[in-house]
Amino acid sequence: MAAKDELGRAGEERAARHLQDRGYEILARNWRCSQGEIDIVAATSGWLCVVEVKTRSSAAFGHPLDAIDSRKLGRLWQLAYAWVAAHPERARGLGLRVEAIAIMGSDPASGEVEHLVDLA
Template identity: 45%
Template sequence: MLAKDRLGRRGEATAAVYLEEAGLTIVDRNWRCPAGEIDLVAVDGSTLVIVEVKTRSSEDFGQPLEAITAAKLERLYLLASKWARSHNLRFSGFRIDAVGVLDDGTGAPRIEHLQGVI
């Protein structure tokens, strides 16, 4: 596994723990279909939460959340309905959250969580 892939997996694990501590329930990780991938799927009460996680080891190329494009958010919107249909589940609503993890491996990672980014 490449170093950037290891960093990404570590960031997703960090984000999952953070979200669970915030009261969300993680119900799926790295779900894939032909249209794309969802990093984390969570439930917050009766709301389905699709989570995009971006991890960086430094700010040399900007903040982690700056890497989330409008096209990616549109794709996540589509993937949310595909995930719910494939699991035959209904929710009172859904939202897309973004979690940025800055983790240089030397201390506690910095986490930024934005709820309802679209």
């Protein structure tokens, strides 16, 4: 596995723990459909959350959240609706939102975590 893939996988693991520590229930990880992939699907306090995780070892190529532009955000919303369509029983009665978690540091297990709760 490439170092970049290992970094990303470790970042997603850290993000899932971060969410669980804050009371989120992880419903799915790396969910795929024809439109793409959702890193994490979670539920908390009446919300179904589609969470994009961005991990960087440094800011040399910009902040991790800079990678979520309007095009990427639109795609995340499409993926969120696709997940709801595929899992209506899990989504029933919940609001829907897109979130992002950025992890920066050479070791994702101890790197800095930034969590944006509602991307519009």
